Amino acid sequence: MAGALEPQAQVNSGSGWLILRDLVLAAVVVILIWLGLGILRSETMLSGLGPFVGKLVQALVALAVGVVGIWALFIVVNSLVEYLPARATNAIRPFVFVLPAIAVVSLYLVFPAVGTIIQSFTEVPEGEGLLYNYAQAFSDPKLLLALRNNAIWLVLAPAGALLIGLTFAGLVDRIKREALAKIFIFLPLCISGAGAAVIWRFVYEWRPPGRPQIGILNAIVTLFGGDPIPWLQEIPTNTLALVVVMIWLQAGFAMVILSAAIKGVPTELVEAARIDGAGEFQTFVRVVLPSIRGSMITVFTTIAIAVLKVFDIVYVTTNGNFDTDVIANRMFNEMFRFRNFGFATALAVILFLAVVPIMVVNVRNLRQQGIGV
Amino acid sequence: MRNRTWLLVVVCLAVIVAACGDGGAGTTTAAPGTTAAPGTTAGSATTAAAGTTAATGEPTGYAELDQAMAGDFAGTTVEIVAQWVEGEAENFNASLDPFREATGIDVQYEGLTDYELTLQTRVDGNDAPDLAQIAQPGKMISYASEGQLVDISPWFNTDKLVEEQVGGFFELTQFDGGVYGVYYKTDVKSIVWYPVEPFEAAGYTIPTTWDEMTALSDQIIADGNGNPWCIGIESEAADGWVATDWIEDIVLRTAGVDFYNQWWKHEVPFNSPEVLAAAEEMASIWFAPDYVYGGNVAINATNIRDVANPMFDPAGPQCWFQKQAAWIPEFWPGNRDVSDRSQWANPPGEASSFFYLPGIDPAVGNPVLGAGDMFVMFTDGDRPEVRALLEYLATPQGAQAWIELGGFISPNTTVPVEWYTSYPNTELVPILNNADSFGFDASDLMPAEVGAGSFWTGMVDWVAANGEGTEEIFQSIEDGWPAG
Amino acid sequence: MTAETASAGAAPSLANVSQDATRVPGEPKSRSWLVRALVLVIAVAWTVPTAGLLISSLRPEVDVSGTGWWTIFAHPFELTQFTVANYERVLTAEGLFGAFINSLIVTIPATVIPITLAAFAAYGFAWTRFRGRSFLFAIVVGLLVVPLQMSLVPLLRLYGNYDLVGTFVGVWLAHTGFGLPLAIYLLYNYISQLPKDIFESAYIDGATPFTAFTRLVLPLSFPAIASFAIFQFLWVWNDLLVSLVFLGTNPDVAVLTARVSQLVGSRGAAWHLLTAGAFVSMVVPLIVFLALQRFFVRGLLAGSVKG
Structure with missing residues (x-):
């Protein structure tokens, strides 16, 4: 049956040096993604390269941010979670897997859907009931x-x-x-x-x-x-x-x-x-x-x-x-x-x-x- | 909508007439009794002579535009959107260029596809452009009532607008005590296209009355020359609108413009006897045996783009008349593929031309059905440079390039007549000159549930039933008229 | 047809799967003509409408509305009856190259991001334990039914506040949000069926859930991931609505579909350009399909379990 497994408790030999390294790594990933998004949004930064090269550079930055970035984020967050005490790690880790998807879905679908349901009852001509x-x-x-x-x-x-x-x-x-x-x-x-x-x-x-x-x-x-x-x-x-x-x-x-x-x-x-x-x-x-x-x-x-x-x-x-x-x-x-x-x-x-x-x-x-x- | 007292009466482009000097001026500055608002009678012939040459630095009569022409807003940016893409976008951009050059304002024009949806979502998403083109006055009202639009009356020289524009258009931009738009472009719908050469070869003459038109239709059938009418109302998501144009044209011709205006305002029931009578008149063409190419099934099955194909059949016209506005030639066979108009296989004016859809009741005279495009300003756009552009669009210069390129009629009566030298403008202007009254497309004015909903679908059902059940269909449209 | 090439015992590894290995052993020869005939019939039936349009897009407009497209087969070699004018106009349209690159910029991340998120989530739902797991999963799958159109306006409002309208990030996230429920649903159905023992042995070997995911789940789920990737790619590549709403038609960001629909004009005059555009933009999805086809091979699972 799915979900019935527990990995063996991972004992991370919690060396401070390793934690520091991974924290720095995390910061670097976040900063790189931030910079990449900045380049993508800036209208002027790539314009000096000419239309063709500029477009290609933009495409490469976009792919780096979008494709590599999403993976880097997962890896970094997971590695940080593994420094927590074993019990906490096991409790939190499922959410590392699940929460990003839940968050995106909540924003893009749940939030509008709830609004939709409410509106269907409240947006009625004056003096009419909820089920109008x-x-x-x-x-x-x-x-x-x-x-x-x-x-x-x-x-x-x-x-x-x-x-x-x-x-x-x-x-x-x-x-x-x-x-x-x-x-x-x-x-x-x-x-x-x-x-x-x-x-x-x-x-x-x-x-x-x-x-x-x-x-x-x-x-x-x-x-x-x-x-x-x-x-x-x-x-x-x-x-x-x-x-x-x-x-x-x-x-x-x-x-x-x-x-x-x-x-x-x-x-x-x-x-x-x-x-x-x-x-x-x-x-x-x-x-x-x-x-x-x-x-x-x-x-x-x-x-x-x-x-x-x-x-x-x-x-x-x-x-x-x-x-x-x-x-x-x-x-x-x-x-x-x-x-x-x-x-x-x-x-x-x-x-x-x-x-x-x-x-x-x-x-x-x-x-x-x-x-x- | 109802609390507005404006009335749609256009006396015709009186000033053009005056400038034409073809002797028409005296006879057609007509019907002062039918105008509603003071100032809409076209007495502005003298101002036309004065002219407003924006580009030369003379005062334009508009405060912000004068400042802009003095270079006060150079370096600013204005965002303007419309549904015109490709060729039409080029024409519009050409009209904007003098403004760009004279003012140093960066006018960014964007032709949007899926226009209504895109504009709507952008407005809903707080990403409205500064200025936007709107074809349906009802749409302007819905934006205005949501508080999205700027009431331009505090700063816009509306007196000048009222003075210069064809009567009736200004009233369409009024809502709830304010003014929310400026008309830029008009369309004439009351014209019927026919194939010139075969028509003349068969010895037919252009009908000048409704009866002559039906007599000619009968003759075409009797001569064994196929069916007189080419009609099709299939139009992707807007099936049926061609039929609503027909009803409107006939209501204007049988019941008159005053009734017409009451009708779309719903001051009289949608299915008033006058309207049912108009439907009857329409049915005598649409559903009469042999009158329409392919019969009622073809009317519903034929896309508006393909309607005229049998008219240009290599074996000779299979049908002879198509009632449609002046943009239709770009869809004719041999024209569609070709972006260069000079290479068209069926150039309008040569292969085909049009005549005015004749009047029916002499007491009503010769009305014209038309439509138009206005520009509105969204609340974020209320900046001096945007105001200047809106004012520029109200001047003749704002449309000069497009007018000269053809296929554009300005609602501004001070436009020098010599700009209208290309076909079909040369033919449309006399029709407007001779018009006794002007009705704005009623389906654009009715609430969208009717004008872009039940009226369209009702017409489709009516055609599917080959004209049966007229009363039930019109009754159900009346029943579905939204409350409030 | 010799069918005995792939013996069931020797599970093929990813590297050396050949076409023949995908065939079922012991296939009776006598039936193969029937199979081929059936395949042919369905394939033809499915292709005729498209073929008709392809031919039409190569004919002058006057011919298209005058005679059926099949009439060209009367004299198929009379080249004068064809024209490439439609394709010429689409391919030389201003800004087409930029739109093409924009389409790639939008589509690739908008395919990879949802698949990544969905694979992690599907794995989380299937093989880890936490409170509210069933409830959350039911919600996510239930969201499959929310019509996209309902989300546009509230999202645009939000985007407007954060200046996300007209940005690639905004449209990636939008496609991700709209595609995720189906992605999670499809991948969950596959990932949850993976044999339990592979995880047991992996954990015994000291794997963490994360390494189990990257080293076992991802490779084993490749057929499912590949098939969803194909669809997500297609939907995003062919999407007009989302890109119109969130990106707009500004040439800096406008995608191919938006550019082509601009060519077609406000009254839909140039449908022939639309179809020419459709055939041009079809090339990329077909390449993706063929590329990912390689991962649809038999025995992937069996081989890995044993290996």
């Missing part, structure tokens, strides 16, 4: 529609991406040019959101019947004698069409994580199944799948959360028209376009709550693996 924004939300038929659409997304997108990613990861595991094959699934991830929007605009392009179709889907439809279909206008085809975009984008994520997991399945296990006479497919289902169950849940969870937060796909294709709206898109519009902070924050909280069941399943899974969460 929520009441508004659940009595808005367009919002209920968005909730329904989110549910459709939630069912189809993670499952679709997982299935494709898993199939592909499993298949390419046994062919020669694995890395090459993976690139094709991975490619969509490399494209910026705006680029992806243009790509799918082209796929779903509709031209009036009788005119040359320039969207590949309608070209195929008309090739077989059908009338071109306005994919993004027809309900409910349009929501499915948007889900396909999400699956297209996320399958690469699923593939990379699951491929790494499949590689992690001990060879001995696979070997043993083979010796027992299991076929290719059977081995995969009976040995590999159970071993990567954790990773599959991870992938599913991650994509499910991404799906709940999805808004850019909808925003640039239909902007929620033709019954395709989703919560996050509505939230964006309320927040940045209509400046209805109360309503927007209430939507954020609703999204937050929608994820709770998914996280419960996750926690349960981690428990089953014997990890005390």
